[in-house]
Amino acid sequence: MASSNKVGVCYGMVANNLPLPDQVANLIRSRNIGKVRLFQAHHEALRALQNSGGIEVIVGIGNDELQKIASDQAAANGWVNDNISQFYPATNIKYIAVGNEVLAIENREHLPYLVPAMRNIQTAVRSANLQNSIKVSTFHHPRHLCSGKIVSSFSGRIR
Numbered sequence: 326m327a328s329s330n331k332v333g334v335c336y337g338m339v340a341n342n343l344p345l346p347d348q349v350a351n352l353i354r355s356r357n358i359g360k361v362r363l364f365q366a367h368h369e370a371l372r373a374l375q376n377s378g379g380i381e382v383i384v385g386i387g388n389d390e391l392q393k394i395a396s397d398q399a400a401a402n403g404w405v406n407d408n409i410s411q412f413y414p415a416t417n418i419k420y421i422a423v424g425n426e427v428l429a430i431e432n433r434e435h436l437p438y439l440v441p442a443m444r445n446i447q448t449a450v451r452s453a454n455l456q457n458s459i460k461v462s463t464f465h466h467p468r469h470l471c472s473g474k475i476v477s478s479f480s481g482r483i484r
Contacts, residue, residue, distance in 0.1 A: 336363050362383040391438035421460075424442065
């Protein structure tokens with residue numbers, strides 16, 4: 326019986342002497358890695374992952390982009406157009422991750438923008454007619470989700 330579980334990796338771009346995106350994509354394919362998370366919408370990496378035999382891709386929106394996207398639907402539409410629509414479906418994008426660990430103390434200044442940015446990105450995904458293929462989510466460390474204070478502050482705002 327074949328398993329549907331796939332190993333995933335996070336592909337960050339903040340380092341020195343990184344291999345080229347084509348080299349990384351080839352490594353991912355050669356190791357049968359089925360899922361890749363890009364912390365930012367890196368166009369070379371998205372191109373390198375095109376036609377990669379079903380590798381599922383999560384594209385991140387950085388915390389530094391949340392305020393603009395939260396306050397401007399046109400900015401959200403532009404982000405989806407520039408970073409998702411032009412690569413999908415050749416790149417098997419499954420999720421857009423809005424923000425990164427915004428609940429962490431060092432990222433809390435971005436917290437007021439998280440839900441509005443998610444809503445605007447969801448609207449942009451719907452406008453691009455991708456809502457049945459690409460889901461909008463966010464990433465948080467599990468330790469932040471265990472606090473009743475944090476969970477209660479979001480009650481009713483995230484569905």
